[in-house]
Amino acid sequence: MPAHADNSEGRGEQVHVPAARIVFSPEDRAEIASATTEILSTGAMTLAAHTKDFEAAFAAAHSAPFAVAVSSGTAALEIILRSLDVQGADVVVPTNTFAATAFAVLRAGATPVFADVNPDTLALSAATVEAALTPRTRAVVLVHIGGLIPPDVGELARLCTDRGLALVEDAAHAHGCRHGGTAAGSFGIAGSFSFYPTKLITSGEGGMIVTADEAIHEAALVYRDQGKAGFLGNTHIRQGYAWRLSEMHAVTGKVHLRHLDEFLARRAAVAARYDDALDALDGVSRLRLPAGDVCNYYKYIVLPRPGIDRARLKKELKERYGVSLSGEVYEAPLHQQPVFSDYAGRSLPVAEDICARHVCLPLHSDMTDAEADHVTTSFAAALASLDLDR
Ligand SMILES: *Cc1c(COP(=O)(O)O)cnc(C)c1O
Numbered sequence: 421m422p423a424h425a426d427n428s429e430g431r432g433e434q435v436h437v438p439a440a441r442i443v444f445s446p447e448d449r450a451e452i453a454s455a456t457t458e459i460l461s462t463g464a465m466t467l468a469a470h471t472k473d474f475e476a477a478f479a480a481a482h483s484a485p486f487a488v489a490v491s492s493g494t495a496a497l498e499i500i501l502r503s504l505d506v507q508g509a510d511v512v513v514p515t516n517t518f519a520a521t522a523f524a525v526l527r528a529g530a531t532p533v534f535a536d537v538n539p540d541t542l543a544l545s546a547a548t549v550e551a552a553l554t555p556r557t558r559a560v561v562l563v564h565i566g567g568l569i570p571p572d573v574g575e576l577a578r579l580c581t582d583r584g585l586a587l588v589e590d591a592a593h594a595h596g597c598r599h600g601g602t603a604a605g606s607f608g609i610a611g612s613f614s615f616y617p618t619k620l621i622t623s624g625e626g627g628m629i630v631t632a633d634e635a636i637h638e639a640a641l642v643y644r645d646q647g648k649a650g651f652l653g654n655t656h657i658r659q660g661y662a663w664r665l666s667e668m669h670a671v672t673g674k675v676h677l678r679h680l681d682e683f684l685a686r687r688a689a690v691a692a693r694y695d696d697a698l699d700a701l702d703g704v705s706r707l708r709l710p711a712g713d714v715c716n717y718y719k720y721i722v723l724p725r726p727g728i729d730r731a732r733l734k735k736e737l738k739e740r741y742g743v744s745l746s747g748e749v750y751e752a753p754l755h756q757q758p759v760f761s762d763y764a765g766r767s768l769p770v771a772e773d774i775c776a777r778h779v780c781l782p783l784h785s786d787m788t789d790a791e792a793d794h795v796t797t798s799f800a801a802a803l804a805s806l807d808l809d810r
Contacts, residue, residue, distance in 0.1 A: 435794040439744040440618055441784040443683070448675050455671040467651055470670035475628070477677050478613075481596065482603040484630035486637040489665040489673075490644045493592045493614025494520040496627035499663060500610045501528035501559065503639035504586045509558035513590075514544050515753035516771040517563045521590050522754055522763075525561070533557070534755040536768035541570035541707070542721065542749075546579040548770075559586040562608065565749050566719035566780070567620070569599035571710045573607050580608070588612075591630075593718040593749070595620040596680050599710070605630035615673050618747075620716050620785070621680060623673030626665050683785035684716055690783055690792045691717045697796035698722060701803070719749050719780040724803060730779060733802055741798035746780040 444452075459465055471489050479487035490496050497520070501511065507529035513521050515534040522532040535552035538545040542565040549560055560580055562573065570576070580587040587608025591597075594604035595613060605611025610633060613619075615626035629640050639658065645651060647660030665673075698706050703725040709715050724733070737743040753771045755764045781795055 434742045435791060436742040437744065437782050437787075437791050437795055439746045439782050441786065442617055442622065443679070443784065443786045444676065448679075451675055452672050455675075456668050459667045459671070465667050466664050467645065468667050470667045470674055471665055474623075474665075474670045474674040474677065477674060478628050479630060481677065481680055482605050482630050484603070484605055484611075485632045486630065486634075488629040488637065488640040488644065489670060490627045490629065490640075490663045491665055492625055492663075493590075493612055493616065493619075493627040494524050495644070495661070495663040496612035496614070496629045497521065497524035497561070497588070497590055498527050499640050499643045500588050500612055500629055500631075500636065501525060501530065502643060502658075503636045504559055504588070504609070506530040506558050506586075508556075510554045510556040512544070512549050512552045512557060512560040513754070514548075514561075514563050514565075514771070515755045515768045516542060516565065516750050516775055517590065517754065518592070518750065519754060519757065519759065520592075521561055521563060522760060530558070531556075532754075532760070532763050534753070534760075534763065534765060534768060536770045537565075537774070538570065538572065539770050539774065541568060541572070542566070542774060543568070543570040543573075544576060545570065545572055546575040549576060549579060553583070557583075557585060559588055560608075561588045561590050563590045563592075564594040564597060564604055566707070566721050567593050567595075567597050567716040568707055568709065569594065569597050569604055569607070569713065569715075571599060571713070573599060577607055592616075592619065594716065595718075596684050596714060596716050598714040600713070606632065609633050610636050615669075620683060620718055621673065621676050623665070623669040623676065626669045626673055679785070684714060686785055686787065687717045687783060688715070690787045690789075691715070691720055693789065693792045694720055694781060694783075694796060697793075697800070701800055703807075704803070717783050719746060720783045721749065721778050721780055722799075723774070723778050726773070726777060728777065728803075729806065730777065733779065733806055736802040736805065737798055741794070741802065743795050743798045744782060746782050748775070748778060748780060750775055
């Protein structure tokens, strides 16, 4: 067990598996504390060396020519959309995403058009996007739900090219994920990542834009710093905002990012155990990852049979087995959320069913095999007891 996992085992006979665990080793904490002391003493508190290091390391980890660190994942997406000048246009987003995806579209001055998803990937496909296009559509925001890059992303990219639409990735779930060797963030014109504490890599708060497009790179640097033409100048050329990342956040993200490969490996090992255990159960299905692809399993998504009482299943797992399931992605689709009632449109049956039914097994970057096995045996037992009461 890693030195920093000071939980779960040896507490009576009950193994307790929390919904999430944030993994910073004692060495990482010490390094961040000492860097913070230095930042405070030098006064170089924003847009300085740690931000540059973090950007360079993040770009390298995602094989991207440019990376721009910003204050949040939402800011990263809004900046990309502003750089694409979507004001007054329609932007397609999946309905099963975090509200921030659609908020970024609205704040960039565009209208979100909610689309349904492919049941095998929980993501947009060429067909579901085509059904949502309008004469005003200018961009499509693909979300890699749970870290799965949809294997049919090539078809969606071709549709976007043929129709002159910008393909943008909200890769808030997809740090380190690859399909056919290409990293998340590089399937369209630009991608946004989040470093919120629940995400695979965290800086406390923060976000990153990756792109190969020089114009978007240049625009992002200007937008994040109040629209100024340069850090030291006072000429404002765009309507920017305080979207900078502080150096304290940047150093936290930089230290955490060093563990990306190790986290990916541990998560894949746990996911393989989950795959085997679930495939032996009746009436549950899971997502399939193409051979050779990399998934970070930001969420390990399971679809129990239709009609399952999710709230009861979660309660049973927690109270009887000490297993807290991770939050859904997502519990309710955005077209059914009160704040988006003006944009609700037609019903989107695939997403509605998946949102209502799926659960996410807890999966931590330092999870032990014993914890993983406790999760799957508890899950099987809880499902069986719900089935008995049917
Ligand atoms: C977390 C998340 C965001 C927002 O990221 P913040 O850093 O909290 O702004 C956007 N989209 C998706 C899909 C997310 O999961």
